[in-house]
């Protein structure tokens with residue numbers, strides 16, 4: 001099967017086309033990666049590529065409790081435990097850079113940090129805090145031009161820190177309603193300067209960050225995750241001009257010759273299905289203009305994955321929840337054996353239970 005073939009991705013060879021999706025698990029007490037996390041990722045290093053949980057490039061991007069960062073010395077040292085453990089098992093690992101922007105609450109942020117976003121538009125909904133349970137999203141301060149340059153520099157520094165920490169590359173999180181997606185979406189971005197207004201202006205921040213990160217660590221070490229039509233974290237879903245906006249974004253990302261584009265489809269989790277024709281257009285524009293691989297994600301099993309690889313829709317397939325519950329997912333798929341069911345109640349707790357204790361197929 002194509003799913004289990006060795007393949008080149010950007011600058012690296014990966015042992016199969018199975019990607020572990022980025023998944024926030026909230027085990028990074030004090031926002032610092034630890035031994036428990038190293039064990040979790042090492043257990044899953046049968047994946048051709050692991051993409052880590054969303055990791056903040058800035059104190060301001062730590063909107064959720066116990067999510068890791070990659071801006072301090074302690075965080076770099078913590079991540080080294082993870083990358084060493086994965087590399088020792090001949091795995092490859094990218095870090096997902098996620099700045100939460102307006103998706104946060106000051107109770108989750110370090111004392112000196114603040115909630116910032118393209119515009120002062122509060123997200124609808126609540127967010128969990130360790131000290132006071134569910135709380136409404138905080139009010140963001142709209143970013144000045146200086147803030148935009150600062151955050152761009154934070155992404156660049158975070159990418160350099162990631163290489164120091166031993167990562168094989170970085171995935172820029174431009175999906176699921178976090179900071180970069182907040183710039184892309186016309187409801188959360190009502191700016192009237194060169195970062196807001198028309199499609200090109202709303203795409204600018206995503207492209208500037210990607211270009212700067214690619215310049216800093218090499219284009220073959222960079223991927224970008226996007227979620228057109230997504231509604232998670234109070235994004236708009238469908239809106240006028242979305243197909244043009246995302247196909248232009250994909251074409252411009254392709255021109256940067258980055259390693260991959262990674263598309264989210266959360267319809268298996270109850271979200272609207274991304275328009276198939278637009279998804280196809282995004283992928284073809286990305287490749288046509290010089291981009292690398294296409295990763296598709298969301299609701300895959302082994303047979304659907306193989307079918308989308310065979311048809312050429314995708315070059316790699318990412319699996320999320322199946323990897324939470326099955327540390328040896330690749331082996332199980334190879335043998336076509338049964339999968340453990342996933343326990344949602346332990347997704348975001350702070351314990352080893354539901355994290356590193358899922359049974360392997362052959363103990």
Ligand SMILES: Cc1cc2nc3c(=O)[nH]c(=O)nc-3n(C[C@H](O)[C@H](O)[C@H](O)COP(=O)(O)O)c2cc1C
Nearest residue numbers: 021022023024053054297298299300319320321347
């Ligand atoms: C517990 C959990 C945490 C997640 N955290 C992230 C994240 O940090 N970054 C991200 O891009 N997607 C995140 N996602 C979305 C997954 O990457 C993936 O797109 C989604 O689970 C659908 O794939 P699946 O059907 O294979 O699970 C998360 C999903 C779950 C279940």
